[in-house]
Amino acid sequence: MHFIRTMMRHFARHKPLLVFFLIGLLFEVAYAVGAPVSLKYLVDEAFGPKDVQAFYLIFSLLLCGGLLSLAAGLVGEYALNKLSGRVVQKLRSDLYVHIQKQSAPFFQRFRVGDIVARFSSDMASVERVATFSLPFFLKEALSVALGLAMLISLEWKLTLVMVFGSLLMMAGPRLLQGRAESANLRYKEAQERFTNLIDETVKGHRTVHAYHRQSLLLERARSHIQSLLTLGLKMHVTNSLLERLPLTVLLLLNGAMIGFGGYLIFQDQLSIGGFMAFFTLFMSVGQAASNLTLVIPGLIDSGSSFKRIAEVLDYEPDLREVERPIELPPIVEGLTMDEVTFGYTEDSDQLKAVSLRIPAGSYAAFVGPSGSGKSTALQLLARFYDPRQGTVSIDGQNLRDVSEASLRQRTAVVTQESFLFNTTIRDNLLLGRPDANETEIVEAAKLAHIHDTIAAWPGGYDTPVHHEGASLSGGQRQRVSIARALLKKPEVLLLDEVTSALDPGSEAGVNDSIRRLRGSATVVSVTHRLDSVVQADLIFVFQDGRVVEAGTHEELLRRGGLYREMWNKQHGFVLSQDGLHVSVDADRLAQLPFFKGVESEQLRELADLFATETLQEGDSVVREGDSGDKFYLIVRGKFEVVKRGSDEEDRRVAVLQDGDHFGEIALLKGIPRTATVRALGPAVVISMRRDAFLALTAKSPHILQAVEQTLRARL
Numbered sequence: 256m257h258f259i260r261t262m263m264r265h266f267a268r269h270k271p272l273l274v275f276f277l278i279g280l281l282f283e284v285a286y287a288v289g290a291p292v293s294l295k296y297l298v299d300e301a302f303g304p305k306d307v308q309a310f311y312l313i314f315s316l317l318l319c320g321g322l323l324s325l326a327a328g329l330v331g332e333y334a335l336n337k338l339s340g341r342v343v344q345k346l347r348s349d350l351y352v353h354i355q356k357q358s359a360p361f362f363q364r365f366r367v368g369d370i371v372a373r374f375s376s377d378m379a380s381v382e383r384v385a386t387f388s389l390p391f392f393l394k395e396a397l398s399v400a401l402g403l404a405m406l407i408s409l410e411w412k413l414t415l416v417m418v419f420g421s422l423l424m425m426a427g428p429r430l431l432q433g434r435a436e437s438a439n440l441r442y443k444e445a446q447e448r449f450t451n452l453i454d455e456t457v458k459g460h461r462t463v464h465a466y467h468r469q470s471l472l473l474e475r476a477r478s479h480i481q482s483l484l485t486l487g488l489k490m491h492v493t494n495s496l497l498e499r500l501p502l503t504v505l506l507l508l509n510g511a512m513i514g515f516g517g518y519l520i521f522q523d524q525l526s527i528g529g530f531m532a533f534f535t536l537f538m539s540v541g542q543a544a545s546n547l548t549l550v551i552p553g554l555i556d557s558g559s560s561f562k563r564i565a566e567v568l569d570y571e572p573d574l575r576e577v578e579r580p581i582e583l584p585p586i587v588e589g590l591t592m593d594e595v596t597f598g599y600t601e602d603s604d605q606l607k608a609v610s611l612r613i614p615a616g617s618y619a620a621f622v623g624p625s626g627s628g629k630s631t632a633l634q635l636l637a638r639f640y641d642p643r644q645g646t647v648s649i650d651g652q653n654l655r656d657v658s659e660a661s662l663r664q665r666t667a668v669v670t671q672e673s674f675l676f677n678t679t680i681r682d683n684l685l686l687g688r689p690d691a692n693e694t695e696i697v698e699a700a701k702l703a704h705i706h707d708t709i710a711a712w713p714g715g716y717d718t719p720v721h722h723e724g725a726s727l728s729g730g731q732r733q734r735v736s737i738a739r740a741l742l743k744k745p746e747v748l749l750l751d752e753v754t755s756a757l758d759p760g761s762e763a764g765v766n767d768s769i770r771r772l773r774g775s776a777t778v779v780s781v782t783h784r785l786d787s788v789v790q791a792d793l794i795f796v797f798q799d800g801r802v803v804e805a806g807t808h809e810e811l812l813r814r815g816g817l818y819r820e821m822w823n824k825q826h827g828f829v830l831s832q833d834g835l836h837v838s839v840d841a842d843r844l845a846q847l848p849f850f851k852g853v854e855s856e857q858l859r860e861l862a863d864l865f866a867t868e869t870l871q872e873g874d875s876v877v878r879e880g881d882s883g884d885k886f887y888l889i890v891r892g893k894f895e896v897v898k899r900g901s902d903e904e905d906r907r908v909a910v911l912q913d914g915d916h917f918g919e920i921a922l923l924k925g926i927p928r929t930a931t932v933r934a935l936g937p938a939v940v941i942s943m944r945r946d947a948f949l950a951l952t953a954k955s956p957h958i959l960q961a962v963e964q965t966l967r968a969r970l
C-alpha cells in the first residue's frame with residue numbers, strides 16, 4: 256500500500272514525536288506479549304512446585320512491567336495525537352496552497368464538488384488513518400511479529416501449524432481486497448456526482464424554475480440516489496465479508512491447536528505451563544492478526560481518498576513562476592502581444608498570431624463578433640493563461656518572467672463573472688486595497704455608480720452579501736466589481752463586458768468614469784457595444800481569433816470594413832429615456848437582406864409595426880418547438896441560441912448580440928422554431944408579428960414578394 260509509505264514519510268518529518276510514539280508502542284507491545292509467557296513460569300516454576308519465592312518474583316515483575324507499559328502507552332498516545340495532528344494540518348494547508356496556485360484549466364478539470372469532497376470526506380478519511388488506523392495497524396503488526404517470535408521459542412512445531420493457518424486467514428482478505436478497493440472508489444465517485452448535482456440545483460435554481468425543468472433534475476437525482484444505494488450496498492457487503500472471514504478461520508485454528516498441543520503434552524514434548532502460555536499468547540496474536548484485517552477496509556478506504564488528494568497535489572500548476580521572477584516596475588511604455596497563438600485545448604486555436612500594442616495611459620477597446628477571441632486576448636493580458644506561441648509583455652517584460660505579486664499589484668481585472676465573497680460590501684470593496692479609507696471607498700463606489708444604491712440599504716457599506724453575490728442584481732454585482740477594481744487604483748485596468756447588465760443610464764455613467772482614467776491608467780475594455788468605444792484611443796477588431804482591423808472610431812468607419820458593418824448594425828434605433836420603448840429607422844431596416852428593394856415609404860410603415868420587449872437574464876424569447884409568429888431585432892443585450900440534443904441536454908449553437916436579428920422565417924410561415932433563444936443578461940428587442948406584417952403586405956404585395964424571394968434563396 257503505497258499511501259502507507261507516503262504517510263510514514265509525513266510522520267518521519269517530525270522525528271522527536273515519532274521516536275516517543277514508537278518507544279511507547281514498543282513498551283506496550285512487549286508487555287502485551289511478555290505477560291502471557293509469564294504463565295509458563297508461573298505454572299511450571301511456581302504453582303506446580305508450590306515455590307512462593309518464585310511466585311513473588313514473577314508477580315512483582317508482572318506488576319512493574321504493567322505500570323511501565325501504562326506510562327509508556329500514555330506518553331506514546333500523546334505524541335501520536337500531536338504527530339497526526341501536524342501531519343493532517345500540513346496536508347490540508349499543502350492542498351489549499353496548491354489549489355491557490357492553480358489557474359483556469361485546473362478549475363475546468365476539477366469542479367467545485369470534486370474539490371470540496373477532497374477537503375471534506377477525503378481529508379476526514381486520511382485524518383482517521385493518521386490518528387487511528389495507521390497507529391493501530393502498526394501496533395497490531397508489531398504484536399503479531401513479536402508474538403510469533405515468542406511462540407517459536409515456546410514450541411516451534413505448534414507455531415508452524417499456526418503460521419500455516421494464519422496464512423489461510425490472510426488469503427480471504429487478499430482475494431477480496433481488490434474488489435473492496437474498486438467498490439469504495441465507485442461509491443466515492445457516485446457521491447461526488449451527486450454533490451455536483453446538488454451544487455447545480457442550488458446555484459441554478461432560478462434557471463431551473465424559469466424553464467420548469469424540475470422534473471429533469473429530479474429524474475437525475477433519483478438515478479444518482481439509486482446508484483448510491485446499489486454501490487453503497489456492494490461496498491458494505493464486501494467490507495463486512497472482509498471483516499468476518501478471518502474470525503471464522505480463527506475458530507478452526509483454535510481446534511487444531513488444542514488437538515496438536517494435547518498430543519505434544521502426552522508425548523512429553525510440551526509442559527502444561529508451556530501449553531497454557533502458548534494458548535494465551537496465540538489468542539492474543541490471533542486477535543492482533545484479526546484486528547489487522549479489521550483495520551484493512553478503513554485503510555483501503557483512505558487509500559482511495561489519499562489517491563484522490565494526490566491526484567490534485569500532483570497536478571502541476573499551468574502557470575508557474577520562474578525561479579527568479581522580475582518585479583514589474585511602474586509601467587511607462589504599455590502592453591504588447593507579439594504573434595500570440597493560444598488554444599484552450601491542444602486541437603484548436605482561439606487566438607492566431609495576434610499582435611497588438613497598447614501604449615501606457617491609453618484607452619483601448621477589443622470589439623468583434625461573439626466568439627472572435629476578445630475575452631481570450633484579455634485573459635492572456637491578465638496572465639490567466641500563457642500563450643502557446645508568441646509573447647505577452649508589459650514594458651518589454653515577458654509576463655512569464657514577471658512575479659505574480661508585482662503583476663497583480665499593478666493591474667486589476669473585472670471579469671464577466673462579478674464574483675463577490677460572502678462578507679460585507681465594504682470587505683468586498685477592500686479586497687484589492689485593504690488600507691483604503693472611507694473617502695476612497697465612497698469615491699470608487701461613486702465612480703462605479705453604485706454609491707447611492709449602497710447608501711440606501713439599511714446596512715450601507717456593511718450590508719452582508721449572500722450566496723456569492725446572488726442576493727444582489729446582476730447590475731449591482733457588476734458595479735460593485737467595477738468599484739472594487741477602481742479602488743485599487745491600478746496602472747492597468749482590464750475590463751471584460753463590465754457594463755452588460757447595466758441600464759443605459761448607469762452604463763453611460765460608468766463608461767464616462769472609465770474614460771476619465773485615461774492618462775493615469777491604461778484601460779483595455781472588451782465590449783460588444785460600439786457606442787462605448789467611440790472615444791477610445793485605439794480599437795482592435797477581432798474576427799475568428801485574429802485582429803482584422805485597428806484604429807480609432809473615425810478611421811475604422813472610413814475604412815468601411817467589419818467595424819463599419821457592426822456599427823451600422825447597432826445603429827438606427829432610438830431608445831426612450833426609460834429604456835422601455837424603441838423606434839427603428841427605415842434606413843436600419845433597409846440593411847436587412849430580406850427588406851432589400853423595399854421602398855423607403857413602405858419601410859417606414861414596416862418600422863411602425865415593431866413593438867418593444869424587455870427581457871431579464873434567463874428569459875427565453877423563442878422556444879424550440881413553439882410555433883413561430885414573430886421576427887426579432889436585438890437592440891441591446893446578448894442571447895444564446897440553444898438546441899436540445901437527443902440526450903435532452905441543451906447545446907449552445909450561437910451567440911447573438913446588439914444589432915443581430917432572428918426568426919425572420921416567421922414573417923412568412925408559422926413553422927415550429929428550430930432553437931431556443933435565451934437572454935444572457937438584461938436585454939431589449941423589437942419584434943414584428945406575422946399577422947401585422949401580412950396585413951400590411953396585403954396592401955403592398957411586392958414587399959411580400961421581395962421578402963419571399965430572399966428567404967427562399969436562403970432556405
Ligand SMILES: Nc1ncnc2c1ncn2[C@@H]1O[C@H](COP(=O)(O)OP(=O)(O)OP(=O)(O)O)[C@@H](O)[C@H]1O
Nearest residue numbers: 599605623624625626627628629630631632783910
Ligand atoms: N474556457 C474555455 N474553454 C474552451 N473554449 C473556450 C473557453 N472560453 C472560450 N472558449 C472558446 O473560445 C472562443 C473565443 O471565446 P472568447 O470568449 O474569447 O470570445 P469573445 O469574442 O470574447 O466572445 P463573447 O463576446 O461571446 O464573450 C469561442 O469559440 C469560445 O467558445
